[in-house]
Amino acid sequence: MKKIIISITLSVIVIITILSFVEIDNSDENSSNNSIVYAVNSIPNELKDVSKLSTRDEDIICATSKGLVTKDNEGKITPSLASEINIKDDGIEYEFKIREDIYWSDGSRITAEDIREFFRELLKEDKDENIQSFLNVYGAKEFRDGKVTFETGVAIKASENILNIRLNKKDDKFLDELTKPQYRVRKYLMMWDDIASNYNRIVYSGEYKISNITKDGIELIKNSNSVESSNGKINIISDENEELSMAAFEVGDRDVVVNPPANQLNRLEGEGRLKTFNSDNGKYVCLNSNDDKLSLSLRRTLYFNLNMAMGEYQEQNSNSLELAEGSYFREDKDNLDKLQSRKVMTNSTSSKLPEIITILGRDNNENRSIVKHLQKWFEENTESKVRYTLVSAEEFNNLELRKRYDITLISEVADSKNKEEFYSALESYYTEKEESLYESIKKSNKQDFNPLEEQLFNNYTIVPLMFENKNVAISKTINNIEFDFYGNINFETLK
Template sequence: MKKILIAVLSGILVVIFLLGFVDIANEVPTQNKEVFTYSITTIPRELKAVGSLNKREQDIVCATSRGLVELDKDSKIVPSLAESVDVKEDGIEYDFKIRDNIYWSNGEKITAKDIANFFREVLAEEKEENITALLDVYGAKTFRSGEGIFTKDVGIQTAEDRITIRLNSKNTNFLNELSKPQYRVRKDLVLWEDISENFKNVVYSGEYSINSMDMSEIVLTRNSKADLNIVEAIHIIEDEGEELAMAAFEVGNRDIVVGPPKSQLTRLEEEGRLVTTNSDLAMYLAFNPNGSSLPMEGKKEIYSLINKAIGEYQLQNNILLELAEGSYFRDDKDDLAKLQARKVMSNTETKWKKVEEIVLIAEESAGNKELCNFLTQWFIDNSEISLTYKLINKSELGNLHNENYYNVALIQCEASLNNKKILYDKVINFLPKDYSKNLEDVKKEEEKNTMFTSMEENLFNTYSVLPLLFYNENIAISEKIKNVALDGNGNIYFDRLEK
């Protein structure tokens, strides 16, 4: 009996001993060793001027850099490098408390001074149109022009774990602007101008670092302080054309393909492998400001006809397009009273001496050619007026100041409610000369927005430039990927990807 008890006790001790090892093993985090492959159309060589990059090129910056605040997938402001933000003095001052567990890729802590130094570099290096939020900071414009000392004369001050930013005046959109990719914190910004040569000498604030880079591929690897659940490496590969990228996707060699072929969209959507999101790209109709080939009554009818044609085209391409319905900006479509008034105005029947033909021009592209062919046939089937078109290159489209050979132009343009000036800079060549007055003398952002709103109403009422449609962006997603999401700026959440 004694031997049996000894054996049982020995067994229990062995089990307890082994369980101790199991507990220890459970404490060791499991590392995700998966590799994520992402197809884009071009591999950028320069990543310094982030605001001038397209969304997919900006994704590289977003994967390797973090901002003070960011936008989540529901477009809500969330802290990132900052732990919290306290808005003071009725929206003039923003006090950010910096996290104590944020690190550069070399293991050094990211400090408030590091972030302030980044803002100083951005003021000196980034294009002015890309940093409207930072130029709202007290003293920023003066410093950018070469006057003053950053630490003394600019409203960005640091304490041990805080950075305080003071604006010239209240800007309710400041945090949203600060969430954009161009404000993702980077060190030694000048090295990003030729990132292909300097990536090994750069330290990164994000979840990933650039490990290697050539003409056709960038490889990002997870940093030592990053979440071990996210994929270990990201391969960003340049594919020559959507068909080639999609072929690689179908055999499992790509996890994400941006802009899959139009012919594949419905199938991908039915299979649950398509993410459709809003883009900032829009299309407008501009009437030739030179001469008087079309009276106001004619412009109204032509716009009404083209709008009807675009409506039918959108029904056939609803995954690709959304109707503007009178709105110049996608985010402004909730102003129903304004849009209803414009709809009534544009649908008012008027009499005029109709022309037999109108000539339309657009920038040369496969998408524009398809749309123009549709419009041409639609006018044959539904109107007494014939429509002919001419596709021209980008430089020609930007130099039409005195041309009279066309009646209307299709203009594609980035259009953001937060930066309306981009739209007006794009369409200035299609406006009467009195529109050429710029807004450089207007200091306050809210005053600019008020002026833009007035200009917008005038553009519509005079039938100078009118909204037609907004484009969607489509992304094919492998069924093996988990937690695929886009943030409120339309960039991929690489730091949440699992496979």
């Protein structure tokens, strides 16, 4: 009997020992095949035309494709597929030395000729408005018009590991243009128009390749030839909204949720599960100077009260925004003299607010939150009442509709390094005088937009309200997450 008991005991010990080794082995396997689950609201099937994609949609392009150069969150341009960049002939010619340690997902080396072929496809397929700077390449427009062949007429040449691009005229923003997602190198560009049918026939230049697509999402696995220490696998899951993503996040089914609901931010921060980044997205208000009841003095008073209201809003939503304090660009807040001068100007208020203040904005979660707060604040702190209308993007672009409202909420990318693009985006709101000044600045060699900014502010026609922050909910398994200049996740550093 004792022998039987001893035998059983020994058997149990052996089994437990074996199971313990099996468990250790599984643990090692899991750590080497780490999977990050990243939540988005939708996953489009058409990925060829980047201009149609949201920033989160672009993340798929950025995960699976690399460009010649990239731009980090601070706006610094660094080589990516290129190892070295030489600008020659007074800014007319760009020479890119292509790295020798870069590979397509099938193991073949990415060559200068491959990148040249991608640019041929891009020039052939993309819309003019998406590649404006690239149309400055010598022969590019003629190629699109069918007047020359790409091989003989376009000044994009590949020789061994060197890619040369020659422009028609100097363009200081050309290198900056190449950092945008649409210039990330992709093979078989036409196939990206139906990614679900073609993903397994495409080879990828990026950190990851698409290994599977289902109705629920996309599975990315790391390019086996990558030299980066990024994660082994990423599952991009489609949730209908951020609330559903957060519900899954709370039970451990999501690792990354970009822009979680505002009412969750303070809690997530307290739990150490929130990352907050500056962004270049700004919120501005157009005060209707065509409306007789909104005199200059009244517009100043209205802006003063809007700032007061947003000050309280910022206290309640400190993770979501930073007050503009009279600055059109976030970096300008370092200019204390300008800041103080505009603060003094705005504080000079004497006019009585109208009984009813009307606000127009695009319909989204952020604007809903802002206008509800403004409505409550004005009712509690003034004798005015706020009535607001939130509309679709198409309706919002109706210029006649805008004229009926006292205030129009404007959202724009405010990149201080590209002021021309910023002021161009505001053009539809300009008065005749502002339009004339804008056109004269555009035609000048210096292109100094400071006089236009001063006129907009001094007349209180288009004035800054706040700058948005980017918030990301991350699980305890995420050690590092970074974004590039355009708000796309840097997948090379995601761990």
